[in-house]
Amino acid sequence: MTRLVLSLLLILLTSTNSWSQEGNISVNVIQNGELIPAKDGIINLKSEEFTFEITAEHLTSFLIGIxxxxxxxxxxxxxxxxxxxxxxxxxxxxxxxxxNRELLLSDQAPNYWHFTSPEDHRFDHSPQGTNEHWTAKRTIRTLNDLHNKKTIPINEFKNSVYLYFYSPIYDDQYKLIKIKPLYSVELRFN
Incomplete structure (x- = not known):
């Protein structure tokens, strides 16, 4: 009986931790209505407004180091x-x-983006789908540099921004035990 209870508990814990691992995202960057492809992990952009288009499967939230x-x-x-x-x-x-159409820049804390429903999300208006499969856009006009406490209009920015999208996986005590990398890219503005 004890073995049965322990086995069921182990299955429950394993399925809870592995749930975060199942989801995936696809990230596109669009500028002036055109999809801008990545080459060798770099997307070259004009210093103008751009949009992330994210499609997710079995993933309602993720973190981004920016x-x-x-x-x-x-x-x-x-x-x-x-x-x-x-x-x-x-x-x-x-x-x-x-x-605010902005990206929050921080070397200390990641950004949290989520889609629970069309009424609860961190994207532009009118995302589509359910929490099992959704597509949403996030338009960027400014960078909010939290460390230096300044907002930088994207049309004045001539540098690179590095993004690391990932899904955290926690144990029962909410301790991070591993991450699932989802997407990474350098956005190079000129």
Missing amino acids: TTTKELYTATLADYELQQPWFKSYAMADYPFNP
Whole structure:
């Protein structure tokens, strides 16, 4: 009887932890109505408004480390020990429906983007789908540099922004045990 209870408990814990691993996203970057392809992990953009188009399967939320620090991004790509600040901090959530059209830049805390329903999300108005399969857009006009406490209009930005999308996987005590990388890219503005 004890073995049965322990086996059921193990199955429950395993299925809870692995649930986060099942979902996936597809990320497209659109500028001036055109899909801008990535080449060698880099998307070259004009210093103009652009839009993320995200399609998700079996994933209602994810975290994104967003930085202008190449060394942090490079270290994150190789971090199997979960030592980067993004993995140790609570996430920041922007306002619902993306009213400010901004990306929050932080070397310390990741962004939290989610879609629960068309009435509860962190994207532009009119996303489509259910929490099992959805597509949403997020338009970006400004960068909000939280460390330096300044907002930078995208048309004045001539540098790179590094993005690392991932799904955290926690144990029962809400301790991060691993991450599932979902997408990573350098957005290079010129």
